[in-house]
Amino acid sequence: MKLFIDSADAALIKDLAQSGLVDGVTTNPSLIAKSGRPIAEVIAEICAAVEGPISAEVAATETDAMLAEGRKLAAIADNVVVKLPLTMDGLRATTAFSADGIATNVTLCFSAAQALLAAKAGATFVSPFVGRLEDHGADGVELLHEIRAIYDVHGYDTEILAASLRNPAHVTAAALAGADAATLPPDVFKALVKHPLTDRGLDQFLKDWASTGQTI
Numbered sequence: 001m002k003l004f005i006d007s008a009d010a011a012l013i014k015d016l017a018q019s020g021l022v023d024g025v026t027t028n029p030s031l032i033a034k035s036g037r038p039i040a041e042v043i044a045e046i047c048a049a050v051e052g053p054i055s056a057e058v059a060a061t062e063t064d065a066m067l068a069e070g071r072k073l074a075a076i077a078d079n080v081v082v083k084l085p086l087t088m089d090g091l092r093a094t095t096a097f098s099a100d101g102i103a104t105n106v107t108l109c110f111s112a113a114q115a116l117l118a119a120k121a122g123a124t125f126v127s128p129f130v131g132r133l134e135d136h137g138a139d140g141v142e143l144l145h146e147i148r149a150i151y152d153v154h155g156y157d158t159e160i161l162a163a164s165l166r167n168p169a170h171v172t173a174a175a176l177a178g179a180d181a182a183t184l185p186p187d188v189f190k191a192l193v194k195h196p197l198t199d200r201g202l203d204q205f206l207k208d209w210a211s212t213g214q215t216i
Contacts, residue, residue, distance in 0.1 A: 002181035024052035047077035057083035098122025144177035
């Protein structure tokens with residue numbers, strides 16, 4: 001499963017990318033606003049730091065305006081993925097971009113039926129929001145299983161990009177559900193490597209090694 005960073009903090013993304021474990025990045029208008037920088041500048045810097053797909057989201061809500069904004073975003077770098085909301089206008093724009101060979105990420109997906117429409121529109125990625133569904137009492141992980149089953153049965157190429165993942169358990173569940181990728185806030189990405197038994201074991205190894213008086 002590919003791991004993406006959900007952030008518009010270019011400096012932080014560059015640092016995390018040095019691990020060799022970052023496959024892509026997702027951004028949204030809220031993250032861009034938080035950066036306090038022009039969107040084109042931020043996206044260009046992130047695209048230069050990470051070779052994989054970089055999602056840049058349109059702000060328009062009407063198809064023609066989405067197409068105009070999306071083309072501007074796609075022109076920033078070859079690895080830009082135009083991010084579109086899962087609305088009828090967004091799906092129309094997705095269909096048009098698909099015909100033009102422009103990669104898309106259809107976001108704000110909360111049902112398997114919506115994911116089906118995104119695949120039919122030719123989306124490169126669909127982003128189901130696991131954590132936000134759970135906030136409303138629904139089973140976000142089950143949604144991933146449903147989408148995986150539908151895509152496999154009907155042979156859709158759209159990749160499932162699990163979003164709104166809030167802890168390592170969400171990431172594990174997404175992997176088990178067959179998500180193709182997961183996008184994580186930086187703190188969740190960093191938390192994946194953490195386990196108290198790992199820290200405890202390393203401490204013991206270091207103490208035992210120090211007792212030998214050896215060097216390597």
